[in-house]
Amino acid sequence: MNIHRRLFLLSLIFFQFITAQNISSVESRISDLYIKSLTKGMSYSWLEHLSKNIGGRLSGSLNTERAIDWVRNELINISLDSVWLQPVMVPKWVRGSFEYANIESSPGNIINVNICSLGGSIATPKGGIKAKVVEVKNLEELKSIGRKNINGKIVFFNRPMEPGFIDTFKAYEGALDQRYGGAAEAAKYGAVAVIVRSMNLRLDDYPHTGEMSYGSLPISKRIPAAAISTNDAELLSSMISLNPNLNFFLRQDCKNYPDVKSYNVIGQIKGTDFPEKIILVGAHIDSWDLGDGAHDDGAGVVQCMEVLRLLKITNYKPKNTLRLVLFVNEENGGSGAKAYSEIISKKREKHILALESDSGAFAPKGFVFDTGEAYFERILKWKPYFQPYNINLFKIDYIGTDFRLLNNDALVLSGLKTDSQRYFIYHHSEIDTFETINKRELEIGSATMAALIFLTDYIGLE
Amino acid sequence: MNIHRRLFLLSLIFFQFITAQNISSVESRISDLYIKSLTKGMSYSWLEHLSKNIGGRLSGSLNTERAIDWVRNELINISLDSVWLQPVMVPKWVRGSFEYANIESSPGNIINVNICSLGGSIATPKGGIKAKVVEVKNLEELKSIGRKNINGKIVFFNRPMEPGFIDTFKAYEGALDQRYGGAAEAAKYGAVAVIVRSMNLRLDDYPHTGEMSYGSLPISKRIPAAAISTNDAELLSSMISLNPNLNFFLRQDCKNYPDVKSYNVIGQIKGTDFPEKIILVGAHIDSWDLGDGAHDDGAGVVQCMEVLRLLKITNYKPKNTLRLVLFVNEENGGSGAKAYSEIISKKREKHILALESDSGAFAPKGFVFDTGEAYFERILKWKPYFQPYNINLFKIDYIGTDFRLLNNDALVLSGLKTDSQRYFIYHHSEIDTFETINKRELEIGSATMAALIFLTDYIGLE
Numbered sequence: 001m002n003i004h005r006r007l008f009l010l011s012l013i014f015f016q017f018i019t020a021q022n023i024s025s026v027e028s029r030i031s032d033l034y035i036k037s038l039t040k041g042m043s044y045s046w047l048e049h050l051s052k053n054i055g056g057r058l059s060g061s062l063n064t065e066r067a068i069d070w071v072r073n074e075l076i077n078i079s080l081d082s083v084w085l086q087p088v089m090v091p092k093w094v095r096g097s098f099e100y101a102n103i104e105s106s107p108g109n110i111i112n113v114n115i116c117s118l119g120g121s122i123a124t125p126k127g128g129i130k131a132k133v134v135e136v137k138n139l140e141e142l143k144s145i146g147r148k149n150i151n152g153k154i155v156f157f158n159r160p161m162e163p164g165f166i167d168t169f170k171a172y173e174g175a176l177d178q179r180y181g182g183a184a185e186a187a188k189y190g191a192v193a194v195i196v197r198s199m200n201l202r203l204d205d206y207p208h209t210g211e212m213s214y215g216s217l218p219i220s221k222r223i224p225a226a227a228i229s230t231n232d233a234e235l236l237s238s239m240i241s242l243n244p245n246l247n248f249f250l251r252q253d254c255k256n257y258p259d260v261k262s263y264n265v266i267g268q269i270k271g272t273d274f275p276e277k278i279i280l281v282g283a284h285i286d287s288w289d290l291g292d293g294a295h296d297d298g299a300g301v302v303q304c305m306e307v308l309r310l311l312k313i314t315n316y317k318p319k320n321t322l323r324l325v326l327f328v329n330e331e332n333g334g335s336g337a338k339a340y341s342e343i344i345s346k347k348r349e350k351h352i353l354a355l356e357s358d359s360g361a362f363a364p365k366g367f368v369f370d371t372g373e374a375y376f377e378r379i380l381k382w383k384p385y386f387q388p389y390n391i392n393l394f395k396i397d398y399i400g401t402d403f404r405l406l407n408n409d410a411l412v413l414s415g416l417k418t419d420s421q422r423y424f425i426y427h428h429s430e431i432d433t434f435e436t437i438n439k440r441e442l443e444i445g446s447a448t449m450a451a452l453i454f455l456t457d458y459i460g461l462e
Numbered sequence: 463m464n465i466h467r468r469l470f471l472l473s474l475i476f477f478q479f480i481t482a483q484n485i486s487s488v489e490s491r492i493s494d495l496y497i498k499s500l501t502k503g504m505s506y507s508w509l510e511h512l513s514k515n516i517g518g519r520l521s522g523s524l525n526t527e528r529a530i531d532w533v534r535n536e537l538i539n540i541s542l543d544s545v546w547l548q549p550v551m552v553p554k555w556v557r558g559s560f561e562y563a564n565i566e567s568s569p570g571n572i573i574n575v576n577i578c579s580l581g582g583s584i585a586t587p588k589g590g591i592k593a594k595v596v597e598v599k600n601l602e603e604l605k606s607i608g609r610k611n612i613n614g615k616i617v618f619f620n621r622p623m624e625p626g627f628i629d630t631f632k633a634y635e636g637a638l639d640q641r642y643g644g645a646a647e648a649a650k651y652g653a654v655a656v657i658v659r660s661m662n663l664r665l666d667d668y669p670h671t672g673e674m675s676y677g678s679l680p681i682s683k684r685i686p687a688a689a690i691s692t693n694d695a696e697l698l699s700s701m702i703s704l705n706p707n708l709n710f711f712l713r714q715d716c717k718n719y720p721d722v723k724s725y726n727v728i729g730q731i732k733g734t735d736f737p738e739k740i741i742l743v744g745a746h747i748d749s750w751d752l753g754d755g756a757h758d759d760g761a762g763v764v765q766c767m768e769v770l771r772l773l774k775i776t777n778y779k780p781k782n783t784l785r786l787v788l789f790v791n792e793e794n795g796g797s798g799a800k801a802y803s804e805i806i807s808k809k810r811e812k813h814i815l816a817l818e819s820d821s822g823a824f825a826p827k828g829f830v831f832d833t834g835e836a837y838f839e840r841i842l843k844w845k846p847y848f849q850p851y852n853i854n855l856f857k858i859d860y861i862g863t864d865f866r867l868l869n870n871d872a873l874v875l876s877g878l879k880t881d882s883q884r885y886f887i888y889h890h891s892e893i894d895t896f897e898t899i900n901k902r903e904l905e906i907g908s909a910t911m912a913a914l915i916f917l918t919d920y921i922g923l924e
Binding site: 163201365389438440444 | 626903
């Protein structure tokens with residue numbers, strides 16, 4: 001775009017820019033949060049450290065403990081009033097050193113495919129599993145195919161995420177049952193393993209891991225579960241249609257260990273007027289192990305840290321206590337969130353609003369809220385404050401898992417909502433890495449969260 | 463994000479998804495446009511062809527003529543009622559084969575830097591130019607420094623785009639005068655060349671080209687102009703502060719040729735009720751030459767094509783004439799837009815609404831409109847139709863150059879507004895390529911444009 005004819009607007013813009021600073025203290029404070037985040041922010045360099053110097057942070061791993069230590073130190077460095085660790089027992093599942101699969105269309109005729117173990121899966125026997133494949137679209141189809149067609153075979157769940165949804169999280173929810181419950185269900189019909197199409201709207205070569213569960217299935221009945229890349233799911237499906245008797249070979253040596261001790265990281269700025277009332281920002285410090293967890297949820301971690309830092313460096317003194325909680329073990333168990341909700345019930349702490357960031361470092365569109373109409377109406381009155389920043393989405397919706405447990409305590413649960421089109425390209429795969437982060441999108445997210453926390457504290461909800 | 467607890471929402475979502483189809487014919491038609499774009503769209507494969515098989519399309523180049531031929535054929539293939547080419551004379555500027563620059567901090571101590579000629583610049587002498595450098599932030603600073611400090615030197619314009627702006631186009635406008643008018647101004651004070659910091663908010667190694675003008679400066683007084691990458695602008699600045707007497711060497715052999723013949727590509731579906739009234743979609747078919755112009759403005763080209771195709775494949779029969787214009791020579795002259803505006807004045811054709819796409823294939827946020835309050839109020843009533851697609855931005859603002867000339871004719875000028883955070887990473891540089899396109903973001907843009915065109919035709923503005 002050539003816009004030299006736009007030059008005449010220049011003086012007008014600068015005029016607007018300067019006067020905006022003086023309209024009112026609310027507007028100017030919010031403007032200051034955005035400008036500081038974009039010009040003197042720490043979000044990006046913090047995320048670089050967490051992603052590149054520490055890396056993937058699966059619960060129970062050494063990396064997770066390193067991340068917890070580092071975050072605690074950074075929170076002490078930015079001079080919060082208090083910083084502490086809450087001990088939590090977390091599951092320890094380890095991927096192991098070897099994941100391999102191939103399609104054998106005829107003896108000796110082998111094509112390697114890209115797979116990864118699903119989180120929580122058992123290993124295959126040492127020599128791997130080789131079996132015929134039955135392809136299904138959903139859990140119901142297992143029943144209609146029946147044990148006689150499944151017994152001894154590998155079940156291949158190949159229902160794609162629905163591309164027609166605008167919100168890709170809805171498409172994810174619509175495909176998720178295969179990954180989460182596919183193995184437990186297929187085992188009931190005698191399957192020897194399951195292969196699940198990766199939760200990815202794009203066709204590419206990266207398998208995407210994620211949590212699976214055997215439910216109440218006894219240990220002796222459990223079968224290995226792996227995800228296959230979308231390109232290889234398409235390949236496998238077309239090869240099956242040519243040769244329904246082809247063999248699939250899977251070998252993986254992941255393992256579940258006994259639970260180990262870990263921590264939620266908590267820090268806060270004490271309120272001047274109502275120290276007993278808490279306004280919470282939260283994210284999860286753990287991640288999957290394939291990438292470095294920059295989007296899920298490294299971005300959320302540094303955005304929460306940056307919210308408190310931005311409010312401090314703009315000299316804002318909160319009336320209520322502003323607290324940050326970085327939950328451990330969101331990805332495969334949720335024990336961090338559970339431990340936090342238990343301690344706040346026990347202490348009878350009151351949360352006014354809890355704001356989560358767990359949808360990747362993409363351009364923020366707004367917020368979702370899980371609250372009653374009355375509180376939502378009050379929050380809607382703040383919408384004009386966000387208009388200069390193109391933050392337009394304010395809606396009632398479901399809030400992510402870690403915050404679910406606060407439901408009975410907090411007046412308002414909320415979540416930062418980012419543009420979701422690119423999220424599932426990276427999610428739970430080896431390409432969820434720092435290189436895919438856009439600095440400005442991350443920073444605008446931090447400022448947007450800080451603005452909501454500021455408004456909640458300064459104007460109040462009641 | 464682990465959201466297995468969301469599974470219970472699944473049935474609810476599908477229910478909403480299905481019932482949404484039947485609410486009314488307006489909503490269901492719009493839903494159909496989005497779903498068809500995302501599941502059976504041509505935007506992405508068209509853009510792949512235009513970007514990878516044709517490539518950069520600077521006015522006057524063979525590639526531009528190939529693009530014009532290809533687009534015309536595709537428009538015939540999708541069975542528009544008529545497709546034609548409007549002849550236009552366009553400038554022909556050629557980059558040449560050699561662009562090179564270095565910093566010589568002391569004799570023999572040389573560091574190469576990344577530069578590219580600005581569009582329209584003259585070449586250096588064959589052996590290049592070596593001179594001392596004077597760094598300035600803006601055009602006004604030249605005056606205060608004065609001829610005695612500038613004469614015989616290279617002027618280095620190094621004012622960064624302002625990161626505090628949320629809309630990066632505003633930051634672009636605020637830095638653009640250096641690139642567009644810097645050479646003409648510096649030449650008046652005896653400068654021998656100008657180097658301009660690339661219009662890029664990010665620090666990286668890619669120089670960004672773009673249009674420059676010598677204004678009324680006589681040919682004998684003109685001096686070469688080049689852009690330098692943001693990393694190298696930072697490097698040069700810090701080296702100047704250590705050694706103000708360092709030398710800079712620049713060599714380039716770009717050249718202006720006489721104007722050549724080219725074409726605007728025009729196609730239309732004739733209206734059933736008001737064939738003389740035109741609803742226009744437009745983009746520019748030319749691009750800069752460094753990358754393949756996928757974002758600027760290949761995306762706009764295929765989105766406009768897709769608007770007409772989507773309306774056809776969803777069996778919509780427009781009441782007004784729906785026309786597509788792909789302007790040539792937007793980047794360095796604007797002769798295509800001028801020729802189109804001349805012909806419509808001559809023919810006294812009436813445009814109801816003209817919708818441009820020229821802000822890259824990023825997630826659409828909404829539209830800007832250049833129109834009177836009355837029309838804007840009517841359009842605002844359509845906003846709820848866009849809510850399911852997270853299209854929330856409807857505002858009065860400036861519209862891009864090609865459409866400017868329609869101002870006296872059309873009731874409403876409008877532009878698709880995308881999220882702007884990533885645009886200037888790629889803009890006019892060698893990394894504006896197809897690999898940086900997100901398929902879904904592009905497709906949602908096409909559907910969003912199609913929805914506005916449908917509403918304008920079906921509901922009407924008057």
